[in-house]
Amino acid sequence: MSTLRPTSKSLRKTNNEPALLLYDKYGAMAYGVILQIIPQEELAQEVLVELFNTSSLINCTEGLSDAICIIRNARTKALEFKSRLNALLPNSEDTNHSDSDSLPNLIFNLAFKQGLSLDIIAVKLGLSKEAAMKAISNHVKSFRKP
Amino acid sequence: MNPKEYIESGILETYILGLASDNQQEEVEKYLQIFPEVSLALEDLGKVINGHFSASIPPPSVRQRIKEFDHDSLKKWDFNEQTHSQNNTQKEEVKYLEVEVSDTHLRVHKYWRPAFIAIFILSKIFLAAALYFYFKSDSLNKENLKLQQEIELLKK
Known part of the structure; x- marks a missing residue:
């Protein structure tokens, strides 16, 4: 490609x-x-x-x-x-996340939009780093057009 | 980890989006070299992400600003390069020469040149015309005087 x-x-x-x-x-x-x-x-x-x-x-x-x-x-x-x-x-800091955010969306927002590292996100949310990566992967899958 | 598991782990997404650590990046690059299916998956992911983020088109003025910005920054770069190299050569000791300006030349706009030439040519034309009409008038006066004298003689 x-x-x-x-x-x-x-x-x-x-x-x-x-x-x-x-x-x-x-x-x-x-x-x-x-x-x-x-x-x-x-x-x-x-x-x-x-x-x-x-x-x-x-x-x-x-x-x-x-x-x-x-x-x-x-x-x-x-x-x-x-x-x-x-x-x-x-x-102006955007820290408000609605409770209705799905976990992949929340992790994507924290990592990509807020600039937090996956390690910190995993600790804060009580997840493993692998689970955080998988969540981002699931969020990116939603980018695919149906 | 086999390539399929590796692709499904989500590491490629974090790699593309710049969320992967340095170690993870190195690991992905190794996998890319070894497994073609990982490369293909990354390319596919690149297409998806590119398509997703390309939904908004920036206004055309942005391109123009980038062009102008680059142009200006390159000028600045050239200037900095020149001054940098000059600074290196004159680094040991900076000497200033006292210069007394005694320039008697007058700097004028470039359009003054054709204006001066036109004025010069016109002045010559007017001078020639003035001389021509002066002498013509003088000869006519003399002729007139002569004719008057002849008329007076004839009257007598």
């Missing part, structure tokens, strides 16, 4: 064209990842702009596909931005 082919070497060029090409290919996906963490569209767009400057994508390690690299970088950028925002506006 072309989307997961390791081509991150192209990101190391100082030319801005590779970043724009990546944006054309994965911009919507990165925006979707950022929106998961920062639901405000204008703020998410700020993070997206910040993400696709070439220097921020240079951090992609060799052997990682562009898509995986962008998902991880988008999440990292969004979490950084969110923590900065929370430092400025402590009340």
Whole structure:
């Protein structure tokens, strides 16, 4: 599959064209990842702009596909931005989870959107790490279109 | 762990989403090299996640901003590179030369050049015309005076 082919070497060029090409290919996906963490569209767009400057994508390690690299970088950028925002506006922190959240959804929210490690989540919820990973897997299965 | 169990453990999801620890990442990369079915599962998962997160399209202005942002940052990078290399060469001792500016030249806008040329050419045309009409008028006056004298002579 072309989307997961390791081509991150192209990101190391100082030319801005590779970043724009990546944006054309994965911009919507990165925006979707950022929106998961920062639901405000204008703020998410700020993070997206910040993400696709070439220097921020240079951090992609060799052997990682562009898509995986962008998902991880988008999440990292969004979490950084969110923590900065929370430092400025402590009340804006999104910690309210409804009781109706399913366990996979809750674990996904805590891990992906809140940036908690699986170890901490497992301890807090009284689960094994393997169970937490399985829960995330089950949540990702719900992404599949019927 | 056999590849099927490994795929079903949820490790690939955590790997793609960046939730896996460093050790887990290394482990996944080893499995990817050894088992093609794990690679295929990862590719499939990549498609699913890409499709799920690509539901929202960012506005076109974002692309333009990225383009402009990169352009500016590259300029800054070039500038930093130049200053960095200059700093390295002049690191030992920074010397300043005192320069007294005694430039008597006047710097004007480039459009003044054709304006000056046009004014010069026009001034020459007007000068030639002035001289031409001056001499013409002078000769006509002399002729007029001569004719008046002749008329007076004829009257007498």
